[in-house]
Amino acid sequence: MSTSGQQGSMLAEPLAPPSAGRIAAYLGLFLLGAVVGAAGALMQSAWFPGGLLLALAGAAGLFLGGGLATDSRGGAVSPAVGWMVAVVLLTASRPEGDFLFGAGLGSYLFLLGGMAVAVMCATLGQGRQPDRSGVRLGK
Known part of the structure; x- marks a missing residue:
């Protein structure tokens, strides 16, 4: 007995490209x-x-709010990447010797704490699970 007909119906549909609004x-x-x-x-x-x-x-409010507003992890990751790019660009010293971050405890707590908050908020984002109560996975 061939089960290839059953396997074909169990495969997931390919993901659609994101819309212009997203x-x-x-x-x-x-x-x-x-x-x-x-x-x-x-x-x-x-x-x-x-x-x-x-x-x-x-930062936590933006990351978590972005994830909830778009109902996806990408909504939390996108502002986290923007936050990281801005912070990393601000940590580099310029040829004139100017820099924004000092070598203090607060700067390190901001950098590491922001990264930890970004990971936590991206992890809390909604996964790709059905949201109807009657849907059962594995059937």
Whole structure:
């Protein structure tokens, strides 16, 4: 008895390319992540303990909100990548000797804490599971 007919019906359909609206949303979240990263870099050193917590809370709100708004992990990853790009570009010293981040505890907590928050929020994003209660996986 051949089961190839049953296997053909069990294969998943290929993913459709993202719509123009979704691409625009991800691009907007990327740019917003860069803005939040730059603002957080300035704020975390200005008011040390409170500014650091406020900068990390703002980043967490953006990452988690992006994931919930787009109902996907990509919505959390897109602003996280924008945040990382902005923060990494701000850590590089310029030829004139200017730099934004000092070598203090607050700067390292902002960098490492922001990365940890990004990973946590991307992990909390919705997976590709059916959302109807009557759907059972494995049937």
